[in-house]
Amino acid sequence: xxxxxQDPGPFNVPEGATVAFNCTYSxxxxxxxxxxxxxCRKEPKLLMSVYSSGNEDGRFTxxxxxxxxxISLLIRDSKLSDSATYLCVVILPRGDSSYKLxxxxxxxxxxxx
Amino acid sequence: DTExxxxxxxxxxxxxxxxxxxxxxxxxxxxxxxxxxxxxxxPELMFVYSYEKLSINESVPSRFSPECPNSSLLNxxxxxxxxxDSALYLCASxxxxxxLRGEQFFGPGTxxxxx
Numbered sequence: 001x002x003x004x005x006q007d008p009g010p011f012n013v014p015e016g017a018t019v020a021f022n023c024t025y026s027x028x029x030x031x032x033x034x035x036x037x038x039x040c041r042k043e044p045k046l047l048m049s050v051y052s053s054g055n056e057d058g059r060f061t062x063x064x065x066x067x068x069x070x071i072s073l074l075i076r077d078s079k080l081s082d083s084a085t086y087l088c089v090v091i092l093p094r095g096d097s098s099y100k101l102x103x104x105x106x107x108x109x110x111x112x113x
Numbered sequence: 114d115t116e117x118x119x120x121x122x123x124x125x126x127x128x129x130x131x132x133x134x135x136x137x138x139x140x141x142x143x144x145x146x147x148x149x150x151x152x153x154x155x156p157e158l159m160f161v162y163s164y165e166k167l168s169i170n171e172s173v174p175s176r177f178s179p180e181c182p183n184s185s186l187l188n189x190x191x192x193x194x195x196x197x198d199s200a201l202y203l204c205a206s207x208x209x210x211x212x213l214r215g216e217q218f219f220g221p222g223t224x225x226x227x228x
Contacts, residue, residue: 034215043203043219044156087155089215098169099213103155 006104023088030092117220134189136204148203
C-alpha cells in the first residue's frame with residue numbers, strides 16, 4: 001500500500017459545482033497535512049494547511065479524519081480558475097526520530113463553463 | 114519579497130558535463146529544499162538544508178551535490194548525469210528551520226534535459 005494515495009481524476013465539473021477530494025495515508029503516526037495546487041508546467045503553491053479541527057479559507061474547506069486516516073479538500077462554487085492538480089502533502093515520522101515529507105500523486109480538477 | 118527564484122529556467126547538458134542549478138530566497142527562511150519532479154508525477158524530496166546544514170538526504174545519487182553557501186542561497190551541482198535524470202528541479206523554502214515543515218514556497222523550477 002502506498003504511504004499517501006489520491007484519486008488521480010480527472011474530476012470534470014461545471015462552474016459553480018461543489019467538489020471534494022480525499023487523500024489517504026497509511027501511517028497513523030503522520031503528523032502534519034497540507035494541500036497544494038499545481039497548474040500545468042508551474043510550481044506547486046500552498047493552498048492550505050489542514051488542522052485537526054478542520055479549517056476554511058473562503059470557498060475551500062480542509063478536514064482531517066484521523067480515525068479513517070484521510071484528509072479532504074472541499075471546493076464550493078467552483079471557478080474556471082480552480083482547474084489544476086491538487087496535491088496533498090503528509091509529514092510522517094521515520095523510525096529514527098526524523099521525519100519525511102511525501103506528496104500525493106495529485107488529483108486533477110477540470111472546471112468547465 | 115515572497116519569491117523564490119531559480120536559475121536557469123532551462124538547461125540542456127550532456128552526460129559528461131558539470132553544471133549547477135541555483136536557488137535564492139530573501140524571505141529570511143531558514144530551511145531550503147530540492148525536489149525532483151518527473152512529468153505527471155508529484156515532486157520527490159531530494160535534500161533539505163536547515164540553518165545552512167544538510168539535514169536530509171533522501172538517498173540521492175552522488176552525481177547530485179547540494180551546497181548552501183548562506184541562508185539565502187542553495188545550489189545543486191550536477192555531474193555525470195544520466196538521461197533518466199531529466200526532470201523539473203524545484204527549490205523551496207520554509208520559515209522554520211528546525212523541523213520539516215509542510216508550508217513551503219516553491220521556485221518556478223529548472224527544466225533539465227540530459228542528452
